[in-house]
Amino acid sequence: MIDSIRYYFSFAFVRHAFIVGVLIALCAALLGVILVLKRYSMIGDGLSHAAFGAMAVSAVCGAGNSMLVTLPLTMLAALFILRTRKMQGDAAIAMLSVSALAIGYLLLHLFPVSANVSGDICTTLFGSASILMLSRSDVLLCVALCAVVIALFVCFYHRLFAVTFDPAFARAAGVHTEALETGLALAAAVVIVIAMRLVGALLVSALIVFPTLCATSLFRSFRAVIICAAAISVVCAAAGMFFSLIFGTPSGATVVCVDLLAFLVCFSVGRVRAQ
Amino acid sequence: MFCLSCENLILGYEGRQICAPLSFSVNEGDYVCILGENGSGKTTLMKTLLGLQKPLGGTIEFAAEGIGYLPQQDATAKDFPASVREIVRSGCIPRTGLFYSRESKERAERAMAKLGLAEIAGRGYRTLSGGQQQRVLLARALCAADRVLLLDEPAAALDAQAADGLYDTLRTLHGQGVTILMISHDAHAALREATHILCIDAKEAFFGAREQYMSHLQTEQEERK
Ligand SMILES: Nc1ncnc2c1ncn2[C@@H]1O[C@H](COP(=O)(O)OP(=O)(O)OP(=O)(O)O)[C@@H](O)[C@H]1O
Ligand SMILES: [Mg+2]
Numbered sequence: 422m423i424d425s426i427r428y429y430f431s432f433a434f435v436r437h438a439f440i441v442g443v444l445i446a447l448c449a450a451l452l453g454v455i456l457v458l459k460r461y462s463m464i465g466d467g468l469s470h471a472a473f474g475a476m477a478v479s480a481v482c483g484a485g486n487s488m489l490v491t492l493p494l495t496m497l498a499a500l501f502i503l504r505t506r507k508m509q510g511d512a513a514i515a516m517l518s519v520s521a522l523a524i525g526y527l528l529l530h531l532f533p534v535s536a537n538v539s540g541d542i543c544t545t546l547f548g549s550a551s552i553l554m555l556s557r558s559d560v561l562l563c564v565a566l567c568a569v570v571i572a573l574f575v576c577f578y579h580r581l582f583a584v585t586f587d588p589a590f591a592r593a594a595g596v597h598t599e600a601l602e603t604g605l606a607l608a609a610a611v612v613i614v615i616a617m618r619l620v621g622a623l624l625v626s627a628l629i630v631f632p633t634l635c636a637t638s639l640f641r642s643f644r645a646v647i648i649c650a651a652a653i654s655v656v657c658a659a660a661g662m663f664f665s666l667i668f669g670t671p672s673g674a675t676v677v678c679v680d681l682l683a684f685l686v687c688f689s690v691g692r693v694r695a696q
Numbered sequence: 697m698f699c700l701s702c703e704n705l706i707l708g709y710e711g712r713q714i715c716a717p718l719s720f721s722v723n724e725g726d727y728v729c730i731l732g733e734n735g736s737g738k739t740t741l742m743k744t745l746l747g748l749q750k751p752l753g754g755t756i757e758f759a760a761e762g763i764g765y766l767p768q769q770d771a772t773a774k775d776f777p778a779s780v781r782e783i784v785r786s787g788c789i790p791r792t793g794l795f796y797s798r799e800s801k802e803r804a805e806r807a808m809a810k811l812g813l814a815e816i817a818g819r820g821y822r823t824l825s826g827g828q829q830q831r832v833l834l835a836r837a838l839c840a841a842d843r844v845l846l847l848d849e850p851a852a853a854l855d856a857q858a859a860d861g862l863y864d865t866l867r868t869l870h871g872q873g874v875t876i877l878m879i880s881h882d883a884h885a886a887l888r889e890a891t892h893i894l895c896i897d898a899k900e901a902f903f904g905a906r907e908q909y910m911s912h913l914q915t916e917q918e919e920r921k
Contacts, residue, residue, distance in 0.1 A: 458776060576794055583786040586776055590833075593746045593765035594840045595790045641820030642779035 429666055437560045438552045442658050442676075444567040445619050446628060448612045450654030451574050453629035454636070454647050456609060459585050464502050464606065465629040467514035468613045471498035473622035474521030475614075476545050477528045488562060492614050499606040548621030548673030552662070555618065563615050570608050577601065582643055619658070620673035628654065631680035638691030657683050697724040698759060699844065699875050700745070705754035707740045713752060714740060715896050720903035722877070722892070724843070727870045729886035730879045732896035738879045739768050741896065742846055745877075762790050764841030766833050768848035768879075769826065780824070780832050781817045784808055787839025800839075807835040810865055812858070827853045834862065838869075845869065847878040851885070863889055 429435045456462050475494035479487050498517060505513035529538055555563070574581070583591040584598050592598045609629075616625050636649035661676030701721035708714050715737040722728055732738050743749045745756060746765060764787065784807055788800035796804075808814050811831045816824065821832060830853045837845060845866075851859040863885060870876055880886045886893065893909040895902040902912055 579786065579789060579792055579796065582778070582782065583789050586778055586783065586786065587767065587833075589743070589746070589748050589767050590765050590836070590840075591786075591789065592748060593763045593846065594787070595761060595763075637777050641777055641823065642818075643777055643782050646777045 441563045445616045446654040446658030448570045449628035450632035450650040454633045457633040466626045469625035470518035471521040474525035477525030481532045495610040499610040503606045546623045627677040635687035699724045703755045706752040708752040716901045727876045727890045728892045729890035730894045736896045762842035764837035764845045766837040766847040784835045787836035807838040811835045844875045
């Protein structure tokens with residue numbers, strides 16, 4: 422076991438995959454706590470579908486799976502969702518989700534970029550092995566973006582708490598809630614675009630939702646929830662990637678299943694302790 | 697010193713006006729009680745003053761920073777993982793950069809002590825009773841308020857002793873020059889504590905000093921006879 426781990430880690434692409442995967446899991450968990458508690462988790466879901474559409478556009482434009490195209494497009498979608506949320510709520514998000522999926526699929530079908538369209542789409546939706554095929558610049562970009570997200574999160578931690586717990590009070594106290602919410606939506610877009618590398622468009626929500634649900638069923642204070650969610654997410658991502666390497670399973674689905682397992686354990690423990 | 701004034705302020709939702717136009721002005725150091733029936737628009741007024749909602753017409757001038765706001769408790773208990781201390785400290789946000797200063801932390805501890813929350817400071821908010829939650833939010837508002845305190849039914853859900861404690865605290869703050877706007881259904885306490893009364897109604901609003909309001913009530917009663 423140890424030997425096989427050592428063997429795998431002698432490859433640079435495996436090391437890169439683990440670094441990026443763990444950072445993604447960390448960012449998704451931090452942001453996830455805020456999104457879930459703010460009842461914004463549907464935004465995460467909508468954005469992941471929007472990101473699929475963006476990826477299709479990028480592929481058809483001949484830019485491959487380039488973040489330089491998908492990131493701005495997904496950020497635009499985030500701003501759109503934030504605007505329309507107050508008027509149409511979930512319906513606007515659902516509309517954006519299905520439109521992005523349909524347009525993305527249609528584009529890939531009309532302008533096939535490779536012989537195996539279904540295979541490509543499956544990869545984008547479920548991640549399969551794309552985390553193992555990161556280029557050096559991809560790795561640097563992912564690490565830089567994650568570092569920015571984490572740094573901003575730490576800087577605005579107290580304000581994020583105030584806005585999440587009670588936006589009306591925060592606004593009265595002089596917090597720029599709208600700017601903060603815009604920042605949050607943009608950060609969600611960034612994290613989702615990167616996280617698609619790990620688990621694919623359809624499974625991204627899992628990284629956002631599961632760690633928070635685990636942590637809130639165990640802890641009562643905000644800080645404990647944040648720390649616990651981050652820890653669980655990182656451990657699950659690392660464990661999931663190990664399993665997928667050793668047993669040859671698709672990495673995204675494996676990570677998400679480990680997250681699900683962690684949730685079931687945490688939920689049961691929380692239930693038992695409450696009695 | 698001028699603090700807040702409204703001119704022909706019309707409150708409402710989606711173009712539907714809910715009460716008579718309001719014109720009043722509040723000076724620094726005033727203690728204003730806002731009275732009115734259920735659904736007369738008191739909460740709406742407060743939200744409009746805070747800019748959480750747009751008025752249908754009229755103007756608001758609000759010359760204050762460091763506003764402490766106590767929202768009206770909604771029946772749905774918040775299912776939010778946060779400790780009492782975390783919530784009270786979040787009231788210090790206006791004076792906070794990256795981290796809470798020692799001074800902010802002490803201020804939060806004092807606010808908690810004042811409202812009898814010291815023993816439950818580490819407990820989770822969602823495990824508290826309604827009255828305890830109300831006191832937590834009140835302590836948070838005290839942390840935020842340097843100059844102005846906007847309270848939406850602060851005494852609701854408090855037991856008699858806690859309510860007395862609350863009025864004592866507010867009196868002390870008022871003595872220190874804090875401007876207070878309080879919505880209340882307790883007309884007795886309002887007339888005892890406040891310097892000014894704002895009475896909101898569908899037909900006609902009243903604003904004036906406490907003595908004026910009392911004579912206003914008397915003339916109204918005589919008219920009815
Ligand atoms: N979000 C909303 N959309 C539309 N109408 C609303 C909304 N909130 C309140 N109203 C209406 O506005 C009117 C005033 O409501 P408001 O909450 O300001 O009353 P209030 O004076 O605070 O009452 P209470 O004493 O029960 O707290 C009510 O008739 C209510 O039905
Ligand atoms: Mg009200």
